[in-house]
Amino acid sequence: MRPPKPPARPDRVSLWRYMRLFRADLLSAQPARLYRAWMAEFRTPFFRSYLCNQPELVDLVLRARPDDFPKSARVSEGLRPLLGQSVFVTNGETWKRQRRIIDPAFEGGRLRDTFAAMVRAGQGAVARLAPLADGTPRDIEPQTSHAAADVIFRTLFSIPIENETASAVFEQFKAHQRTQPVLNLAAFVPLPRWFPRFHSRKTRETARSIRALITQLTAQRMGEIEAGTAPDDLATKIMTTADPETGARFDTQEMVDQVAIFFLAGHETSASALAWALYLLALYPDWQERLAEEAEAVFGTRAPEFSDMSRLRVARDVFRETLRLYPPVPMMVRESTCPERFRNRDIKPGAQVVISPWHLHRHERLWDNPDGFDPARYGTENGKTCLRTAYIPFSAGQRVCTGAGFAMIEGPLLLAMLVRAYRFDAVPDRPAMPVAHLTVRGRDGIWLSISPR
Numbered sequence: 318m319r320p321p322k323p324p325a326r327p328d329r330v331s332l333w334r335y336m337r338l339f340r341a342d343l344l345s346a347q348p349a350r351l352y353r354a355w356m357a358e359f360r361t362p363f364f365r366s367y368l369c370n371q372p373e374l375v376d377l378v379l380r381a382r383p384d385d386f387p388k389s390a391r392v393s394e395g396l397r398p399l400l401g402q403s404v405f406v407t408n409g410e411t412w413k414r415q416r417r418i419i420d421p422a423f424e425g426g427r428l429r430d431t432f433a434a435m436v437r438a439g440q441g442a443v444a445r446l447a448p449l450a451d452g453t454p455r456d457i458e459p460q461t462s463h464a465a466a467d468v469i470f471r472t473l474f475s476i477p478i479e480n481e482t483a484s485a486v487f488e489q490f491k492a493h494q495r496t497q498p499v500l501n502l503a504a505f506v507p508l509p510r511w512f513p514r515f516h517s518r519k520t521r522e523t524a525r526s527i528r529a530l531i532t533q534l535t536a537q538r539m540g541e542i543e544a545g546t547a548p549d550d551l552a553t554k555i556m557t558t559a560d561p562e563t564g565a566r567f568d569t570q571e572m573v574d575q576v577a578i579f580f581l582a583g584h585e586t587s588a589s590a591l592a593w594a595l596y597l598l599a600l601y602p603d604w605q606e607r608l609a610e611e612a613e614a615v616f617g618t619r620a621p622e623f624s625d626m627s628r629l630r631v632a633r634d635v636f637r638e639t640l641r642l643y644p645p646v647p648m649m650v651r652e653s654t655c656p657e658r659f660r661n662r663d664i665k666p667g668a669q670v671v672i673s674p675w676h677l678h679r680h681e682r683l684w685d686n687p688d689g690f691d692p693a694r695y696g697t698e699n700g701k702t703c704l705r706t707a708y709i710p711f712s713a714g715q716r717v718c719t720g721a722g723f724a725m726i727e728g729p730l731l732l733a734m735l736v737r738a739y740r741f742d743a744v745p746d747r748p749a750m751p752v753a754h755l756t757v758r759g760r761d762g763i764w765l766s767i768s769p770r
Contacts, residue, residue: 355374379716388652399523443739539556585645599742740769
């Protein structure tokens, strides 16, 4: 048995057919040859696009010369009503200033400080599953979304998901996702800045609602900081950190932009990875039992402690393998700013350079058993090599995800806590199939039956 993988499209299709496929699902819109190619060129009437799988090219774009390949605005156009000028969409000096303020909140010592909040979110997730653990098939994605949102609110604002404002943001975000196609017109047609982007009315309404709620939380925290009563959480850390070069701090509007991307990136991606990890463990019960035994041996009858994380090796490798097979963000798009030559092809300024974790992580010329689930691979020479050169679930280089370390604590922790409490079984007549919109999720959900251990 192999983990589910979407079918590839025929090698040649018209632009309009490709746009329809792309709108329905980013993954199955791509041809099978991308799992073997070092580079592929796609031509449209408006621009050239180059997908790069060769590790040396990926390294060049992401690590060696990232300023020459800024993030492309095309794919993020659909997210602008919600994200504004967040660190996810900016480039150049604006982006560098934002990262100088944000990065200190996610340094190693801060992860230890946020750990207790993660544990409380995990305990909440275990408790919410109790009435559902009756063997009835359930879509696990709403539960992992709930858990991931709880982690974000507890670590960012020291409030649980049950808080009225937190709950309202969570509900509005679910509504926003339903309005959000991956393809905005500007992704394919170069439009001037003043030209309308044709976001749907519902997309604009839900984005406004989410931003208004986040503004309330941010303004309230500003007041608490001024009064000296603010909790020592991620929001306080970010809002009180000055840019070491200019001395400036985020104002309320800038902080709203950043909180929006923390919620989108930290909630949506973690929910996706956790759901797929549980599904893979249901498909491979031997690994599930190994993980459950490890969690029981490490935690015993007490709550998890930060020092436990180094001992959760099975949980870490299962989560790492999940991120390889189902990277939450399957593709990243950069734009060339100067003439380049890649693999004897001339790349003009303005060309789109696509780095695809989805294809790189399953590349047939790099990985042993690329489509198989094998958490033990990271102890092999091939696994160690590919981990260094062909594994980028959080991107790489200067734009590596700020929360990568956070995610690698959160994911294994929640996985261990859930599998220690419950057994997850696959539902034979409801197989999952990955589909990519904002992140890689199940086309019709990810169905499992749950029972107590």
